[in-house]
Amino acid sequence: MSNTISSPENQNESRLNVLIIDDNEQITKMISSFLDMSNHECTVVNDGKEGVELIKTHQFDSIVLDLAMPECDGYEILDTLQNEDPSQLSKIIILTASNIPIETIRKFKDLGISSCLQKPVDIDQLLSKITDITN
Amino acid sequence: MTMEEALIENLVLGNDHKESMKKINENLIQYGLTPNQSKVYLFLTKTGEKTASAISKSLNIPRTESYHLLNSLEQKGIIFSIFGKPTKFNSVPIDDALTIVIDNEKKRISDLELKKEKILTLWETIPKHVEESENPDGNKFQILQGRNSILVKIERMVKTADKEMLVLGSDTNFIKFYHTEFVNLLKKTKAELQVLTTFSKKGKFALDGLPLNNIKKLDESNRHNFSFIIKDDSEVVFFINSGSSELMAIWTDSKSFVSTLKSLFKLIWRKSAFVLEKENKFTKNMSEDYDHRLREIEQEKVILDYLQQNLMVKKGGKNE
Numbered sequence: 337m338s339n340t341i342s343s344p345e346n347q348n349e350s351r352l353n354v355l356i357i358d359d360n361e362q363i364t365k366m367i368s369s370f371l372d373m374s375n376h377e378c379t380v381v382n383d384g385k386e387g388v389e390l391i392k393t394h395q396f397d398s399i400v401l402d403l404a405m406p407e408c409d410g411y412e413i414l415d416t417l418q419n420e421d422p423s424q425l426s427k428i429i430i431l432t433a434s435n436i437p438i439e440t441i442r443k444f445k446d447l448g449i450s451s452c453l454q455k456p457v458d459i460d461q462l463l464s465k466i467t468d469i470t471n
Numbered sequence: 472m473t474m475e476e477a478l479i480e481n482l483v484l485g486n487d488h489k490e491s492m493k494k495i496n497e498n499l500i501q502y503g504l505t506p507n508q509s510k511v512y513l514f515l516t517k518t519g520e521k522t523a524s525a526i527s528k529s530l531n532i533p534r535t536e537s538y539h540l541l542n543s544l545e546q547k548g549i550i551f552s553i554f555g556k557p558t559k560f561n562s563v564p565i566d567d568a569l570t571i572v573i574d575n576e577k578k579r580i581s582d583l584e585l586k587k588e589k590i591l592t593l594w595e596t597i598p599k600h601v602e603e604s605e606n607p608d609g610n611k612f613q614i615l616q617g618r619n620s621i622l623v624k625i626e627r628m629v630k631t632a633d634k635e636m637l638v639l640g641s642d643t644n645f646i647k648f649y650h651t652e653f654v655n656l657l658k659k660t661k662a663e664l665q666v667l668t669t670f671s672k673k674g675k676f677a678l679d680g681l682p683l684n685n686i687k688k689l690d691e692s693n694r695h696n697f698s699f700i701i702k703d704d705s706e707v708v709f710f711i712n713s714g715s716s717e718l719m720a721i722w723t724d725s726k727s728f729v730s731t732l733k734s735l736f737k738l739i740w741r742k743s744a745f746v747l748e749k750e751n752k753f754t755k756n757m758s759e760d761y762d763h764r765l766r767e768i769e770q771e772k773v774i775l776d777y778l779q780q781n782l783m784v785k786k787g788g789k790n791e
Contacts, residue, residue, distance in 0.1 A: 360767055360771075363767065366775060367774060370777060370778055373778070373781055404763065419672070433762075433763045433764070433766035433767045434763060435763075437745070439743075439744030439745070440744060454766065455766040455769065455770035456766055456770040456773045457773070459774060
């Protein structure tokens with residue numbers, strides 16, 4: 337994806353390094369395109385295990401995480417981070433199509449997770465959540 | 472001690488394998504052998520055929536006792552005698568011996584079950600002299616010692632529960648019931664089951680098989696060091712941390728005790744969240760799956776619209 341297309345309103349913002357973990361390839365491709373347009377760097381994985389490995393080995397400013405994924409899902413990733421590197425939890429934005437009970441949302445908040453958004457989410461809202469983390 | 476005896480003792484108690492032998496010895500005792508029976512059996516298994524006298528000397532057991540021991544082991548079917556003068560003894564291989572001992576125990580239990588019916592039938596024929604208690608639901612307490620007696624009590628509670636079974640405790644407590652019928656018993660209940668537990672990564676396997684819809688997670692503030700199981704409004708088994716390795720619990724039908732613990736349980740239950748919702752996804756109905764997919768599609772559409780719009784703007788900008 338080309339980095340030459342960029343939305344004017346974001347050109348002055350600092351370039352963020354964002355990781356997207358979602359098994360829906362369409363969504364990851366599109367979010368990646370939109371982040372490219374917003375002049376941010378984006379890494380995409382469609383598999384939870386790969387996502388955990390990347391978080392362990394790379395530094396990201398923000399992590400957009402889906403919950404329902406086959407094999408290693410978002411909850412397992414959160415479990416792993418809680419046990420091994422809790423500081424990463426504050427970088428996480430949960431983006432899920434699942435219905436999340438209020439108790440779970442509270443639990444996410446207690447864990448220090450930045451945001452929990454239910455799909456479909458407005459793109460500007462997602463971008464603002466991503467940039468909010470670094471601010 | 473002669474050189475030969477010392478060698479034999481070393482072979483049996485084996486300095487190199489002393490710990491393993493000790494553990495095997497302890498386990499054989501759990502299989503119903505007395506410490507000396509176990510000692511004799513292991514001695515024969517390690518050293519091969521021996522006379523009663525040699526066994527007695529090597530193991531430092533009085534001769535008369537060694538005859539009793541050999542006799543009882545022979546009756547159990549795990550050693551045998553070899554005709555000759557003097558008579559020698561040898562053992563059945565350990566795997567066969569364990570099978571024999573287990574079969575004997577099974578037979579004994581089934582005999583006891585048969586006898587139970589006979590005793591009850593006889594009991595019915597005896598006139599009663601004791602008056603029925605005026606308060607059958609009175610404050611009865613019973614100390615349960617050991618895993619089996621606790622399990623037997625829980626089984627009775629589960630079978631007679633018609634309203635609810637409430638279980639509270641850290642999963643480390645429930646690990647002690649792993650490899651028992653504990654989870655199966657709870658699964659069998661016709662009453663509503665509610666389980667409050669720590670559900671830790673290391674310990675949640677102890678509750679494998681219980682429906683996750685019935686389990687809520689005890690949070691840090693409620694991880695007190697106690698566990699209990701309540702049946703309806705009538706009975707409770709309260710586990711005691713005695714410090715010993717043996718499990719202990721108190722069973723009671725005390726109304727005040729039951730209602731206090733039940734209030735505590737309900738209070739924590741209300742404040743707690745169900746364990747990992749992700750595992751409930753398999754039980755979600757079709758409509759929820761459909762909603763999930765629909766939201767994914769809507770999300771794709773939102774992003775696509777956004778991208779198209781921005782590309783159009785860009786293209787438009789370029790053209791201008």
